[in-house]
Amino acid sequence: MLKNEVNYEEKGIVFNIQRFSVNDGPGLRTIVFLKGCPLSCRWCSNPESQNKHRQVMFNIKNCIDCHQCEEVCKMGAIDFKFNYRIDRNKCVNCGECIENCYSGALTMSGEEMTVQQVIDELKKESIQFRRSKGGVTLSGGEPLMQSKFTLELLKACKSMGWHTTIETTAYCSEKVIKDILPWVDLVLLDIKTLDTNKHFEYIGVNNEIILENAKKIIQFGIETIIRVPVIPEFNADKKSIEDIAKFAKGLNKVNEVHLLPYHKYGVNKYECIGKEYGMRKKINTPSNDVMVKFKTIVEDLGICCNIGAH
Numbered sequence: 001m002l003k004n005e006v007n008y009e010e011k012g013i014v015f016n017i018q019r020f021s022v023n024d025g026p027g028l029r030t031i032v033f034l035k036g037c038p039l040s041c042r043w044c045s046n047p048e049s050q051n052k053h054r055q056v057m058f059n060i061k062n063c064i065d066c067h068q069c070e071e072v073c074k075m076g077a078i079d080f081k082f083n084y085r086i087d088r089n090k091c092v093n094c095g096e097c098i099e100n101c102y103s104g105a106l107t108m109s110g111e112e113m114t115v116q117q118v119i120d121e122l123k124k125e126s127i128q129f130r131r132s133k134g135g136v137t138l139s140g141g142e143p144l145m146q147s148k149f150t151l152e153l154l155k156a157c158k159s160m161g162w163h164t165t166i167e168t169t170a171y172c173s174e175k176v177i178k179d180i181l182p183w184v185d186l187v188l189l190d191i192k193t194l195d196t197n198k199h200f201e202y203i204g205v206n207n208e209i210i211l212e213n214a215k216k217i218i219q220f221g222i223e224t225i226i227r228v229p230v231i232p233e234f235n236a237d238k239k240s241i242e243d244i245a246k247f248a249k250g251l252n253k254v255n256e257v258h259l260l261p262y263h264k265y266g267v268n269k270y271e272c273i274g275k276e277y278g279m280r281k282k283i284n285t286p287s288n289d290v291m292v293k294f295k296t297i298v299e300d301l302g303i304c305c306n307i308g309a310h
């Protein structure tokens with residue numbers, strides 16, 4: 001296959017396609033969320049994105065206790081005595097219980113789609129992309145984890161003339177970066193802390209690969225914005241933000257850092273996938289005053305800084 005020939009039959013697992021976003025790249029964007037992430041950030045607001053496979057979600061608030069699911073499950077994975085209802089060790093995510101759940105308490109996160117199917121969805125917004133100078137953003141999860149699918153999807157987007165953005169943790173091999181970047185216009189690069197021990201403790205992996213890959217992405221010459229989730233008890237302190245700002249400065253070509261205040265939007269989803277939320281529930285969003293102080297730290301190093309993802 002030629003380098004820019006697209007395999008429209010390549011398949012990936014997509015868990016959401018969100019239209020009309022103004023936060024994840026220039027203009028109006030459609031965001032394609034891909035399943036799978038090698039990181040497990042304790043505060044993750046899309047915990048259903050971490051597992052790379054399709055996954056049943058159970059929302060007890062919608063359940064009417066009809067027991068239909070229990071009757072149809074051949075694996076014996078539904079147990080009303082079980083804390084989160086589904087025994088994940090037995091469940092094979094076949095989806096039969098969902099088809100028999102008429103209240104919507106059971107849903108599937110993740111759908112297998114071909115590149116062609118995603119492009120067909122994206123085409124619905126192509127006029128908006130042109131008018132607003134927007135485009136497509138691939139997010140997750142970690143879009144580089146489904147690297148073959150991401151590559152083909154990016155190539156297909158470029159063949160349509162659309163602006164492409166990836167939101168990435170950069171936790172991947174050098175080969176993946178080299179393959180993918182020629183098809184990317186903007187990288188939104190998450191850097192969470194320079195403290196290796198803390199990174200491992202709160203995220204489950206070391207940060208060396210991420211920091212090395214950050215340098216490679218910059219060397220590639222692609223516009224890059226560094227995004228920092230500002231998380232109390234993790235990195236919401238002067239030193240952590242200063243360290244990241246200095247790292248960004250050292251990369252030379254980073255003109256923009258976005259500080260994203262901690263929020264709890266995804267907390268309720270943890271129960272739906274049978275997981276405990278990894279942060280203390282009493283932690284609050286950093287105040288605007290605190291965020292402004294962090295913004296000043298970044299700006300004092302001569303880097304443009306926004307609070308939020310604008």
Ligand code: SF4
Nearest residue numbers: 073091092094095097
């Ligand atoms: S997805 Fe399949 S295996 Fe899992 S609980 Fe539902 S019916 Fe059982």
Ligand code: SF4
Nearest residue numbers: 063064066067069101
């Ligand atoms: S089928 Fe749906 S509504 Fe009925 S018990 Fe199962 S989860 Fe609850």
